[in-house]
Amino acid sequence: MNEMNKCPVMHGGNTEAKMSPTEWWPKALNLDILHQHDTKSNPLGKDFDYREELKKLDIAALKKDMHALMTESQDWWPADWGHYGGLMIRLAWHSAGSYRLADGRGGAGTGNIRFAPLNSWPDNASLDKARRLLWPIKKKYGNKVSWGDLYILAGTIAYESMGLKTFGFGFGREDIWHPEKDVYWGAEKEWLAPSDTRYGSVENPATMENPLAAVQMGLIYVNPEGVNGKPDPLKTAGQVRETFARMAMNDEETVALTVGGHTVGKAHGAGDAGALGAEPEAADLEEQGFGWTNPAGTAKANMAITSGIEGAWTANPTKWDNGYLHLLLNYEWKLTKSPAGANQWEPIDIKEEDMPVDASDPSVRKMPMMTDADMAMKMDPEYRKISEKFFNDFDYFSDCFARAWFKLTHRDMGPKVRYFGPDVPSEELIWMDPVPEGSKSYDVDAVKAKIAASGLSMGEMVSTAWDSARTYRGSDMRGGTDGARIRLAPQKDWEGNEPKRLEKVLAVLEPIAKEAGASLADVIVLAGNVGVEQAIKAAGFNVPVPFAPGRGDASAEMTDADSFDSMEPLADGMRNWQKQDYVVSPEELMLDRTQLMGLTAPEMTCLVGGMRMIGTNHGDTKHGVFSAKEGALTTDFFVNLCDMANKWVPASKSTYEIQDRKTGAVKWTATRMDLVFGSNSILRSYAEVYAQDDNKEKFVKDFVAAWTKVMNAGRFDLA
DSSP, rough: GGGGGGSSEEEEEEEOOOOOHHHHSTTSSOOOGTTTGGGOOTTTTOOOOHHHHHHTHHHHHHHHHHHHHHHBBBTTBOOOGGOOOOHHHHHHHHHTTTOTTTOOOOOSTTTGGGSGGGGOGGGTTTHHHHHHHHHHHHHHGGGGOOOOHHHHHHHHHHHHTTTTTOOOBBOOOOOOOSSSSOOOOOOOOOOOOOOOBBBBBBOOOBOOOOOOSSSHHHHHHEEESSSTBBHHHHHHHHHHHHHTTTTTHHHHHHHHHHHTTSOEEEBBBBSGGGGGGOOOGOOEEEEETTOOTTTTTOOOOOGGBSSSSSSSSSOOOOOOSHHHHHHHHHHHEHHHHHEOOOOEEEESSSGGGOOOOSSSSSHHHHOOOOOOHHHHHSHHHHHHHHHHHHHHHHHHHHHHHHHHHHHHHHHTSSSSGGOOTTTOOOOOOOOOOOOOOOOOSSOOHHHHHHHTTSOOOOHHHHHHHHHHTOOOOOOTTBSSSSGGGGGGGGGOGGGGGGGHHHHHHHHHHHHHHHTTTTOOHHHHHHHHHHHHHHHHHHHOOOOOOOOOOOOOOGGEEEEEHHHHTTTSSEEEEGGGGEEESSSSSSHHHHHHHHHHHOOOOOHHHHHHHHHHTTTTOGGOOOTTTOOSSSSOOHHHHHHHHTTTTTEEOOOSSEEEEEEETOOOEEEEEEHHHHHHHHHSSHHHHHHHHSSSSSGGGHHHHHHHHHHHHHHHHHHHGGE
């Protein structure tokens, strides 16, 4: 071959998917979930502080520009009825609507709708245009406003511009810079596969696979045409109820959001949705990030294709009014087809004044429509009661919707202290997990001395502090030690928290806290620190464990117990426990919990080895305690795991024996969550670092750093 014809790089090396190690060996533990969002991917640099940038933002000017955008229609993507409100509300809604309560993932808090797969979901068609319409504003204000904040602000301003008195708005969403690998959106290999694949029985919505909330791959919520595209409003109501419950919404909030969401804007189904071009991630280079190219070559509403459903829900789609419920409740409806062939409903014998004008031609009136999910608001008995209440009290409905919209768009931001801006509401809502400010003025050393003399064991102290802290989820900034909710329902009764042991420990710590004027939340953490320091001294080192006072104690009235139910840990690799056998392996469950807590793979390795040595196993089992010196923070776990004088033999489906290679004598027992640190090549590399003779003190210091990180997770007052 002529040298000039040779490719200078490996063909396709930077563009085509190649077989990764996990594809060659699919059973291998994939640690990618712990390695994402490295600072190397952030173009703003590791020293960028978004909150400091927000302080420079001219919020009034930004809102003025956003209001102007709503009615400044662009030729390349003309606004329906000359107003982008419906499009911007959909952008904000679909940014926030991917949130699910089970693991706190999804949502608008990171601006993740810019990236795959969300940017190319079928349900998000045309939102690429909404994002591009916002570019001039983002360009103008730059680093002072994140994409995540801009998307939600666009939807909120859209409602304001159409007449809704909104509940408030908080800035503070920090952008990510590449796709999230930690979110499981479902096992389907095709968009909009029948929902049966994610249900035990599609007839029972509660059997939807956890942690999923949407009914089909590529949808935000439910199929607007009905269950698996078959119209049946009562069946659809069941899916709506389950889906919204998995987003922490009750029936009233669900109806408010459905009604308020469809009070404005329209659906687009003027032609065959299958004729659209490829989604953004699959589109050709010249599309420059756009997708779903319309073969008609126009974006006018009477030619637009998005969902395949066609029409507006109300007679005044750019005005906040009660028109949706007027049409829904006062007309009978019949099933029909859109121009694209989608199932939808239309009113019977509608009056002309109740028909909206065409979004592109005001001289023409069009038939309004309802989806199957809309009809559920009329036909489901409970939804019907709420709908009628809203129809008869528009002010009450408007307030309910404003609050539900605020919750929808802020649910994954965490406590109110993380909100920024003049429009943050003064009211603190229960779903924000409020915690009163705790004292910082008590004698910490005196409290530690009383804890040390209390008779509590090292394992009891460390385990209780850990159980209090491990609820933290970086996905939606919930949980953690602040609030001491481990003493309240439902956490006090969780199997993973060993209720009898927990009750014993709290009975000892509560009087100490009360006498000192400290919060129980602080004293629980101090007890854990005391136990860790005892283990450090037993190992022959003197390394203090940092402590930051100031946690408060939440009350039961401050706690949304139902929403905390979903946060119950079903497995904890650090304490060598899982509630039952699952399809997912114990080590994968350990990775998931580690990622939610914001820990790295080396931190996970260090904590597991240290917790085994301290003696914190659930139920006081001895699995993984590879030492005769339990209670000392030594590196014995790693030393004996890597010692080739030992061999590893399965003893049951999930347990193993560590035997002397020469004699066959059983030395220790282990679980998969122990032995994965010797079998996985990456985790073994970390284990070998701590098994080295020269890293005993490093291990102690690394453990203290990781432990302190966990104890302070959720302490946004320390930032």
